[in-house]
Amino acid sequence: MQIYMMATLSLVGSVVILGLGVPVASEASQQKGQAQFIRCAACHSTRAADRPSTGPHLEGIVGRKAGAVTNFTYSERLRKGDFIWDEARIDAFLAAPQSTDPGMCLTFRGLAKAEDRAALLAYLKAPAS
Numbered sequence: 001m002q003i004y005m006m007a008t009l010s011l012v013g014s015v016v017i018l019g020l021g022v023p024v025a026s027e028a029s030q031q032k033g034q035a036q037f038i039r040c041a042a043c044h045s046t047r048a049a050d051r052p053s054t055g056p057h058l059e060g061i062v063g064r065k066a067g068a069v070t071n072f073t074y075s076e077r078l079r080k081g082d083f084i085w086d087e088a089r090i091d092a093f094l095a096a097p098q099s100t101d102p103g104m105c106l107t108f109r110g111l112a113k114a115e116d117r118a119a120l121l122a123y124l125k126a127p128a129s
C-alpha cells in the first residue's frame, strides 16, 4: 500500500512538473511575439472591444476571413478579398509585406527571421490579456 501511494505521489509530482513546464515555454515565445507586435501596435489592437485604430483589430486574425471587421473601412482589395488569413498566408505577409500585400500596412517592412515570425504568429493566436 505504501509503495503504491509513493508511486502515485511521484507520478502526480511529475505531472505537476511537466504541467508547469509547458506554460513557461509558451510564455517565453509569447513574450517574444509581444515584443515583435510593437511593429504593429501603432495601427492595430489585438482586442475587438478596443476602439477602431488606423488598422482593423487583429483579434482572432489567424483563421479569420480577409476584410471581416465590420466597423473598419477597408481598401477595395481587402473588402473583396476572398481568402482566409491562415498561418501560411500571415507568415508570407510577415516575411515580405510589400510583395504579398502591397500598400496594406505601409510602415511595416517585414521580418526576415523565421523565428521572429513564428513568435509573432504565436502571439497573434493568443495575445496576453
Ligand code: HEC
Residues within 6 Å of the ligand: 037, 039, 040, 041, 042, 043, 044, 054, 055, 056, 058, 061, 065, 066, 067, 068, 069, 073, 074, 075, 076, 077, 078, 079, 085, 103, 104, 105, 106, 107, 108
Ligand atoms: C502604419 C499602420 C500599420 C502598421 C504598422 C501595420 N498595419 Fe496591418 N493594416 C493596416 C491597415 C490600414 C490595414 C487595412 C488595409 C486595407 O484595408 O487594405 C491593415 C490590415 C492588416 C491585416 C488584414 C486584416 C483583415 O481584416 O483582413 C493584417 C493581417 C495586418 N494588417 C497585420 C499586421 C501585422 C501583423 C502588423 C505588424 C507586423 C501590421 N499589420 C502593421 C495598418 C498597419
